[in-house]
Amino acid sequence: MTTTPRRTVLAAAVAAAVGSSVSLGGDAGAAPQGRGGGRGHHGADPDSTIAYHGWVTAADWRAGTAQGVSVVTTGRAGVVLTRPRGTLDYTDPHTGTTASWQYATWLSPVRRPAVPATELIASWNAHTPAGTFLRVEVQAGYSDGTQTPWWTLGVWAAGDEDIRRTSVDGQEDGKATVWTDTLAVDDAASGLRFTSYRLRLTLHRAPGSGAAPTVWRLGAMTSAVPDRFEVPATAPGAAAGTELTVPDYSQNIHVGQYPEYDNGGEAWCSPTSSQMIIESFGKRPTPEQLAWVNPDFADPQVCHAARFTYDYQYGGCGNWPFNAAYAATYDGLQGVVTRIASLADAERLVAAGIPLITSQSFFEAELDGAGYGTSGHLMTVVGFTADGDVIANDPASDSNAEVRRVYPRRQFENIWLRTKRYDANGAVRSGTGGVCYLYFPVRPSSAQRSALAAAGIR
Known part of the structure; x- marks a missing residue:
């Protein structure tokens, strides 16, 4: 199987920046440079460059700045739109439709990875009933003391009747670029790194609607793994001889x-x-x-x-x-x-x-x-x-x-x-x-x- 690159122009730009070519295929994340494995995770290994942090508990959500959302404390913890801050217009770039939406926001605390990063990938878990959607944004701090603008990492709804879920192209500041789902430093060899980040949720609902979007998990993985063509070999371990029961589906x-x-x-x-x-x-x-x-x-x-x-x-x-x-x-x-x-x-x-x-x-x-x-x-x-x-x-x-x-x-x-x-x-x-x-x-x-x-x- 060979896959056709979908962002050849963007990939070529990154390749020029780092002096090598990049090929994209069936998965959206570009691989600008430094996408690597490292050793260990989240402090388990002192040499690790990989860190995932998620906001998932009621205490996590209370630590953020809420404007128009409330913390869910019964059942699965999260944040839910309860008191809209106001209304805003959103023009769907894929339908051309402009509509007004009530909105509320939640802003995470500033997060400082133990190892400054070259890449960040956010992910989230949410319930978006009909008439609602959400936007996830990031602002990262650079090692040179400056910050990125607020950049969109996804406009998302579980369905597709109200808005078309979408990433946003063209987000860059000459130091870093959002490649569909991945924020990456343009030139890792320069030494520039992300030393901090914060995430922002904007929850939307149709005016007059009683529907309320809820977010249960919001997090981001950061990493700064050096380039490598070979990784250390490992010996069979804990799962040797184990096979899980999983359906077999062909694409x-x-x-x-x-x-x-x-x-x-x-x-x-x-x-x-x-x-x-x-x-x-x-x-x-x-x-x-x-x-x-x-x-x-x-x-x-x-x-x-x-x-x-x-x-x-x-x-x-x-x-x-x-x-x-x-x-x-x-x-x-x-x-x-x-x-x-x-x-x-x-x-x-x-x-x-x-x-x-x-x-x-x-x-x-x-x-x-x-x-x-x-x-x-x-x-x-x-x-x-x-x-x-x-x-x-x-x-x-x-x-x-x-x-x-x-x-x-x-x-x-x-x-x-x-x-x-x-x-x-x-x-x-x-x-x-x-x-x-x-x-x-x-x-x-x-x-x-x-x-x-x-x-x-x-």
Whole structure:
């Protein structure tokens, strides 16, 4: 499988800045530079550059600045729009429709990562009933004492009847750029870093509506991982011989379906992977939710996932935070986007019953058994053989029966965790450096809490 870059102009600009080319594919996150694995997470290893911080408890939400929102203290903690600050007009860039919306805001405290960062990826979990939507923004502080403007990381709703969920292009200040879902320093070699950040939520509802959007989780992963073509090898660990029960769904059986959501096939690796993992936790769309899908199409839930992860600006279903937010629309599930430092960390999660959705790029000869090459692809890690090889549900398969694959451990960990690679022609390309989606229960088991904590997630 080969994927077609969707932001070639932006990627070329970054490549020029860092002196190497960048190839984008089926996942939205560009790989400007420094997208890497590091070691450890969230202080678990003193050498770690990866840190995820989430606002999830009532105390977390109270620590922010609320204007027109209230903290939910019963059940799942969060913030909900209760007393709008006023109204504002929003013109949907994808429909041309301008409408007035009541709004309220929540501003996080300033967060200072222990290691200054070159990249930031935010993710969120929210409930947006009909007539509501939200905007997530970031402002980062630079190591030179200046700050970025407020930049949008997503305009999002679970549905698509009121607004079109979208990323925002063209956000840059000559020092950093928002690449769909990732804020990145333009030239990591310059030494410039993000030393702080804060996130802002703006919750919207139609005037006169009693509907209220609620946000249960808001967080960001920061990292500053050095460029590397090779990562240290790991030995089989905690999950050797463990395979989780996960449905097998092929993206390729959907080729040509729903051109308005990027036409199925290779473009649907992210929602297909998301749907597999969502269903592994016993969640799936209702028949009523699937009623819009052509009854002649197999696995209509994959079509549903594509529609409701689709980013109208990016023009595809590979926006990382939009996939995590989609997963969290299912009752009892949470979703985050982060980085994992090593395959051993991934094994701890699998051993606790948490599969991973991983982002990687490679040419065909680099991954035995794949039968394709890709400039960007999502697949799932659902287990490990007794010898430590990776059991993956790879949606880039011609049928559901062919989705389950076993990939050599050393090859898989390198193509996933590296930040730089050579393509089949010898040109330098980028790697995602361990980016993954983690979906897990709202009430995890003690083993799951421990594995998540080792990955910096609470």
